[in-house]
Amino acid sequence: MAEIAGTMTGSQLEFARRVDATSTNQRALDQFLRGVERRALRMAELACGSRDDALDVVQDAMCAFVKNYAAKPEPDWAPLFHRVLDSRLNDFHRRRTVRNRWLAVFERKEDDDTLDPIEQAQDLQDPGPLLRLAGSEAGKALDAALKALPLRQRQAFLLRMWEGFDVATTARVMQCSEGSVKTHLSRALAALRRALEDHQ
C-alpha cells in the first residue's frame, strides 16, 4: 500500500482519500436510507394518495437529502431527511390543490377550527377505537382516517407518534412553532379518534 501510495501523485492521493471517505459515508447513508425509506413511502402514500406519486416524492427527497445534507453529522440525518420529505409533500399538496381548484369549487371544505375542545379531551380509561377491530379491518380504518386528515395534522401525528420525534424536533421538521405542532397534533388525535369510532 505504501508502495502504491509512493507512486501516486498528489492529486491522485487526494482523490483516493476522497473516495475512501465517500465510500464510508455512502455505506452510512445507504444504511440510513434503508432504515427510513419504507416509513417515508408510507407517509408519502398517505399524502399523495397513490404509490407511484409517493415513490417519486421519496426518490426526490432522497436525492435532495443526499445532495444537501450528506455531510451533516449522522444524528441530524433523520430530522433533516424528514424536513426534506415534509417540504416535498407540501409542494406536492400545493400543486395538487392548484390543479384541483377548478374541480373543487363547489366542494364544501370541512373547517377543522370548529372542533369542540371538550371532544378533544382523551379518556385514558377507554380502550378506544381500533382495539375492537380485527387486524386488516383496523388497518383499513386507520388508513382511511389518516388520509382524511389535513396534511399538517397528519404530518404532526406521524412525526410525533410514529417517528417518535419530540415537539421541538417535529417543529423543526415541519418548519413551524412548537405551539403549532401541539395544535396540529391535538386536532389530529381528536379527528382520528372520531373517525375511527364512526367506522365501527
Added chain:
Amino acid sequence: MNGNHHSNDRPAWINRSTQLLDDSVRDLDAVTLSRLNRARQAALTQQRPHAPRVWLLPAGLASACAMLLAVVVWQPHHRSETQPSAAPVAVDDGDSEETSTEFYQNLEFYAWLDAQNKGGDG
C-alpha cells in the same frame, strides 16, 4: 425515532395505530421494494466523487503537438504547390509576346554571333 414508541402514558388506540403502521410497511411487494432500491441508488450515485481530470493535460499537449506537426508537414507542400504557379507570373510581364517576336526576328543574328564566338575560341 425507531418507530416503536409504544408508550404506556398514551392511549392504547394510539399505540395500536402505530403498531398497524409498522405492520403496513413490513410486507411491501417486490416491485415497490425494487423501486425503493433504485431510488436509493440514484440518490447515492450523485454523491460519488468524480476522478480528477489529470488526463486533460497530456491530451491537450498531444493535440497541440499533432496540430503543430500537421502545420509543419502541410506548409512545404503548400509552398511547392504555389511556386510553379508563381514562375509564369514572373515572366508574364505584359510585353512577353513582343519580346519573343523580337527574339525570333534576330535568331539568325544570334546564330551568326554564336558561330563567331566558336570560331574565335577555335
